[in-house]
Structures are given as structure tokens and as C-alpha cells.
Amino acid sequence: MRIEVRNVTRRIDGRRLLDNIRLTVEPGRLLLLCGPNGAGKSTLLKVMAGLLPPTAGDVLFDGRTTAEAGPGLRSRIGVLLHESALYDELTVMENLLFAGRLFGVRDAVTAAQAMIDRVGLRLVAREPAGRMSRGMRQRLALGRALIHRPSVLLLDEPYAGLDVRWTGELTDLLAEQRAAGTSVVLVAHEWRTAWGAADEVAVIVRGRLALHRGVPGYAADEFEDDYRRLVIPASAKETVS
Amino acid sequence: MSMARVMLAIIWKDFRLEWRTGEVLLTPGLLALLLMLVFIFALPPAAMKAEGVFTASMWTTLFFAGTIGVSRGFGRERGDGRLAGLLLAPVDRSAVFLAKAVSALLFMAMVTAVMMPLFFGAFGQTLAGPLWQWLVMTGLVITAYSGVGTLVAAVAAQLRSGEVLYPVLLFPLLVPIVLAAVHLSDALLLEGGWAGHGGWLQMLVLYNVLFWGVPYLLFEYVVEV
Numbered sequence: 001m002r003i004e005v006r007n008v009t010r011r012i013d014g015r016r017l018l019d020n021i022r023l024t025v026e027p028g029r030l031l032l033l034c035g036p037n038g039a040g041k042s043t044l045l046k047v048m049a050g051l052l053p054p055t056a057g058d059v060l061f062d063g064r065t066t067a068e069a070g071p072g073l074r075s076r077i078g079v080l081l082h083e084s085a086l087y088d089e090l091t092v093m094e095n096l097l098f099a100g101r102l103f104g105v106r107d108a109v110t111a112a113q114a115m116i117d118r119v120g121l122r123l124v125a126r127e128p129a130g131r132m133s134r135g136m137r138q139r140l141a142l143g144r145a146l147i148h149r150p151s152v153l154l155l156d157e158p159y160a161g162l163d164v165r166w167t168g169e170l171t172d173l174l175a176e177q178r179a180a181g182t183s184v185v186l187v188a189h190e191w192r193t194a195w196g197a198a199d200e201v202a203v204i205v206r207g208r209l210a211l212h213r214g215v216p217g218y219a220a221d222e223f224e225d226d227y228r229r230l231v232i233p234a235s236a237k238e239t240v241s
Numbered sequence: 242m243s244m245a246r247v248m249l250a251i252i253w254k255d256f257r258l259e260w261r262t263g264e265v266l267l268t269p270g271l272l273a274l275l276l277m278l279v280f281i282f283a284l285p286p287a288a289m290k291a292e293g294v295f296t297a298s299m300w301t302t303l304f305f306a307g308t309i310g311v312s313r314g315f316g317r318e319r320g321d322g323r324l325a326g327l328l329l330a331p332v333d334r335s336a337v338f339l340a341k342a343v344s345a346l347l348f349m350a351m352v353t354a355v356m357m358p359l360f361f362g363a364f365g366q367t368l369a370g371p372l373w374q375w376l377v378m379t380g381l382v383i384t385a386y387s388g389v390g391t392l393v394a395a396v397a398a399q400l401r402s403g404e405v406l407y408p409v410l411l412f413p414l415l416v417p418i419v420l421a422a423v424h425l426s427d428a429l430l431l432e433g434g435w436a437g438h439g440g441w442l443q444m445l446v447l448y449n450v451l452f453w454g455v456p457y458l459l460f461e462y463v464v465e466v
Binding site: 046049050051052068071072074075077079081083084086087089090094098099101102103104106114143225 | 246250255320321325326332333375
């Protein structure tokens, strides 16, 4: 599914959290979204997910605005926010079953079992989510975002809390998703972890799109230099003011 | 994807959580039991038979106990992105309000079904009017209560001190329901029916339409992630 962020602005109390953002993500491509703390990355992801309305502009999916597409569009979007959206007292299986039913998955039990295997939680499937480690909860939250086989994935810090093995597994999983034509927008503070998986990279600074370019042919070290140049002056100004 | 399926999924989840925690059913149930005992010990035996004392004690107890249940039912969705998780469901967001209100209604109905016979027994009351009228009146009262309670819980969930403010926001809105419940109950206990009290009945129906209909239409604007 093609995602087009068209001149999106979001203001709160006169403060611009997002300022005229323009981005496009083609089907099967992964956009890595970077920026300093408070730059507006998570806000942009929430606007794209339809959880926050833009003050101006639109987000289009396959050329249709969210209003035109209606609530049914959300069945094609998988979202992992900074928070897990898990219920601590429900087991791993129940959390996934609930997510499957919420998104209208036809055979939610089979889908939940398959997802438990995919995120490597078979041994703790009957354990309450509240008893699991940070990394296991993150894998469960990922399973929750993927259970309905979305065409668009919006992931906020998906690598957070994952160990080395599951960092690699997540990169493989993202490659599978891209191969299946899923468009992915991934917010990562530790951008180097996701660099190999990305097709494009964008940097947001103070709600503005400061950089957007393709990753192939763009060395990670070169990006780091550009990123520092874009981000550090902004942070320095904030400190001074 | 139908609204009914999403609502069933949310209600199923609420009952699963309740099975594990007992927060919405057991805690209000125990509170109701304790409040009933407080009334029994505090009231002089003669006063327990006085007009209006039984109905006022019973409805006050149920409403106080319900406050915990309804507030906790929505409070569970606060934090860790759970409300956002519900709002991402691919249906009209009013389905979330309806599901939470139906959950609250079912839990309230269970507490009421246990507590009402206990109150009748403890206060030595018998019903003079037809049972069906009592059941319809009780149904209208707890349905209106669940609608108002869920709407206020949704609003309170957006506020920093929401859980503290919840009863303060809720009880002024409950006054007409309390009045209708007490008047109609007294009529059914003492006069043998609700004839001549149609105004209170109409008000309960109006309250139900208002507090289930308006939030259904406006829920999307009430909640923000």
C-alpha cells in the first residue's frame, strides 16, 4: 500500500509539533524515521495511524484519505507504538487472540498460535504478559501489530529491549514484510540497528522534515555526519533558549 | 468487519480480565455487602421499615458500589497505550464506547442480581407490585447508570486526576436516576404498581436515550490518545 503524507501540520496551543511534512512510502519499501527527542516522530506516526488528527494536510493510503477510506482502512494497518497496548493479566495467547478478534481475523486462534511461534513465545504462551521480560513483551507487542497481516506497518522503536538474536530476527521479519509488499515506517533512535533494513531515511527536527533520501548508495557514516549537522545545532539552540 | 464483532471481542476481553482480577465484580460486590451491613447496624430496627429507607439504602449502596466497577472498567484502558490499541480497531470508534458500556451494564446487573435479594431479605421487605415492573424499572435504572458512568469514565480517563474526579463528575449526573429509582421502587413496594408515576419512568427512558445515544455519536471527540 502506498503511503503519502501530504503537507501534514499538527499544532497544539500554537506550538507546531509537525510542520508541513511531505513524505511518500511506496509499497514494499521501508522508511527509517530519525530525529532527536521531541522532534515529532511519534506524533507523525500517530497521525499516520489515524490516532491523532492533523491540523492541516492529509495522509493518503493508495490515494485515498483516511476519511475517504473509512474505519475499514485500519484493518490494513499494523501499529506498534512506544507503549505495548498489552494487558498484563491476560496471557500471551489471550493478548494475541484479542488483537486478532479486534481486527476481524477469521481464524483468530490459528493466527494467534502461528504468531506465537513467529515471535518465539511458544514456551510462555500461557503466561500472563505482565510476568514477561521487556524483550519478550516487545516481541508480543510486535505480534499484536502483525497478527492481521497488515499492508502498512507503523513501528515506533521496534528494536527497543530486544536482544542480539531477536534484533536479527526482527530485521529478517521486516525483510519478509517488505518482500510481501508491505510498506513500513520505522522510528528508531538507534538508527544503525535498522540501517540495513531501510530503503529510505528521513530526519525530522523540530517538527520539520530536514532530510529525506534513499539508503542505497548512502553510507551509514555519511548519514551520521549529516544527522549530527542537522540535529546538534537544533539541540544547542534549545539549550541556549 | 462488523461493530458487533469488535464489541464482542472487547466484552470477551473484559470478562477474561475480570476472571483474573475480580476488580470490577468482586470488589464492588464486597463493598455493596459491607455497605448493606453498615445500614443494617446503623439504622434502628423500626427505621428499617419506615417508608423510603429501604429503597434509599439499597440504591445508594448499588450506586456507590457501581462507581468502583464502572470506573475501573474504563480505567483498565488507561496507560500503556491500551486505549489507542482499542481505537485502532477497524470499525467506528463508537463501538468501543458501546462495548465498554455493555460490559459495565453486565457487571452491574450481576452485582444487582446478588445484592437485591439480600437487601429484600435483610430489610424484611416484600414486593407489592408485579415482579415484571420491578425488573423493568431495575433494568432501566442500571442501564442508564452504565451509560452515564461509562461516558464520565471516558472523560475522566482524559484527565490527570481522573480517578479522583470520577465520582465528583458522576454523582451530579446521577441525581435524576437516583430520584426516579427511589420513587418508582417505593411505588412498587407500597402502591402495588407504577401507575401514576409515568413521569419518572419517562425520565428514565429519556436518560437512557440521552446517555447511550449522545456518547455513541460523540465518542470519537471525547477520547484522545
